[in-house]
Amino acid sequence: MSQQNYIKDIARFGLENDQDKLLSTLNEFIEHNKSTKKINFALQLQSLLKDSIRKQSNQLMKVGSPTHYQSLQDRETDELILEKLTSDYSLKNLVLTEQAHDQLSNFLEEHQQIELLKKYNLPISNKLLLHGPSGCGKTLASYVIAGELKKMMIVVNLGAIVSSKLGETSKNLAKIFRKAAQEDCIIFIDEFDSLGKVRDYSQDHGEMKRVVNTILQLFDYLPQSSMVIAATNQKEMLDEALLRRFDLSISLELPEKEQIEKLINLVLKEDQFGFDEKVSLTKLIESAKGLSYYSIQKTLINAIKRSLFAMKTVKALKPKIDTQIWKDLLEEEKKALAV
Numbered sequence: 001m002s003q004q005n006y007i008k009d010i011a012r013f014g015l016e017n018d019q020d021k022l023l024s025t026l027n028e029f030i031e032h033n034k035s036t037k038k039i040n041f042a043l044q045l046q047s048l049l050k051d052s053i054r055k056q057s058n059q060l061m062k063v064g065s066p067t068h069y070q071s072l073q074d075r076e077t078d079e080l081i082l083e084k085l086t087s088d089y090s091l092k093n094l095v096l097t098e099q100a101h102d103q104l105s106n107f108l109e110e111h112q113q114i115e116l117l118k119k120y121n122l123p124i125s126n127k128l129l130l131h132g133p134s135g136c137g138k139t140l141a142s143y144v145i146a147g148e149l150k151k152m153m154i155v156v157n158l159g160a161i162v163s164s165k166l167g168e169t170s171k172n173l174a175k176i177f178r179k180a181a182q183e184d185c186i187i188f189i190d191e192f193d194s195l196g197k198v199r200d201y202s203q204d205h206g207e208m209k210r211v212v213n214t215i216l217q218l219f220d221y222l223p224q225s226s227m228v229i230a231a232t233n234q235k236e237m238l239d240e241a242l243l244r245r246f247d248l249s250i251s252l253e254l255p256e257k258e259q260i261e262k263l264i265n266l267v268l269k270e271d272q273f274g275f276d277e278k279v280s281l282t283k284l285i286e287s288a289k290g291l292s293y294y295s296i297q298k299t300l301i302n303a304i305k306r307s308l309f310a311m312k313t314v315k316a317l318k319p320k321i322d323t324q325i326w327k328d329l330l331e332e333e334k335k336a337l338a339v
């Protein structure tokens, strides 16, 4: 886009008070100026933008892209929200088993086809549980859902929701659900087990039972257009009645051979890097087994960096990753995690 067109767009969105589009056009304009070497101007604009965002004091973070902010007025719920975000993630950022992929795609489709389902009075699945070990994509999957559906997501601040004052936790939960319904947001509750486990908590049994009952009610009366995503790595700790309330429960487990291969390709960014042949890829995949997506990705990225540093000059079009380095890092990681 030309400089003039950017200015026209910025003027239009500013006059129309369309904050969302104004900010994203401004960001694009800044990038445009950086790429056309008007660095000073770009930096001035950037600091102007940051100043104004700081003044608005409340943040809306965009994951998967550098910036996207918006102010929030509702003070009542502010402290109960960890962050409010929009996302640029899509299904292609997430490696899944075929089963999990089908489940997630169908879930997304229900929301993309919401009008059709409404027309025939069909219920819409809107309560999703993501479970599985740490580093296997629960949080990432929630970002993908927000990104694919282009919806805002409220990440609940459990620390603030769970209150020591009797009855306060339930009230806080109700406030968040009300807010999400008003603003048409997705609610993301991480570490859901700390809310939903009742049986183990003999001391504050009464209060926890009350909390579970509140969640049951909130779930039962959740408007069809709202959505709740809960994540846990301790599904077995959840109350039975609560588990039953979820329309869908997706298990995100440690990657098998097929998923490890896909993850490698994702990290290698469309073949930007290649492997040397000191250690065979099959062997490496075998060594990566038992680790989470997170650990595999982290060690591979470190191996890429170290391989790059070890090269005196990066002449090759496609720099080679030293497979022995990666293998060593994988072994170290397994040892550290006692896998």
Ligand SMILES: Nc1ncnc2c1ncn2[C@@H]1O[C@H](COP(=O)(O)OP(=O)(O)OP(=O)(O)O)[C@@H](O)[C@H]1O
Residues within 6 Å of the ligand: 093, 094, 095, 096, 132, 133, 134, 135, 136, 137, 138, 139, 140, 141, 233, 263, 293, 294, 295, 297
């Ligand atoms: N299935 C996956 N596909 C691609 N990348 C993944 C996947 N799972 C994890 N990752 C990578 O690891 C990072 C951490 O994963 P994420 O935060 O989603 O894990 P989690 O399941 O929420 O873990 P925790 O239980 O510790 O919160 C992601 O940001 C991503 O880079």
Ligand SMILES: [Mg+2]
Residues within 6 Å of the ligand: 138, 139, 140, 190, 231
């Ligand atoms: Mg997480």
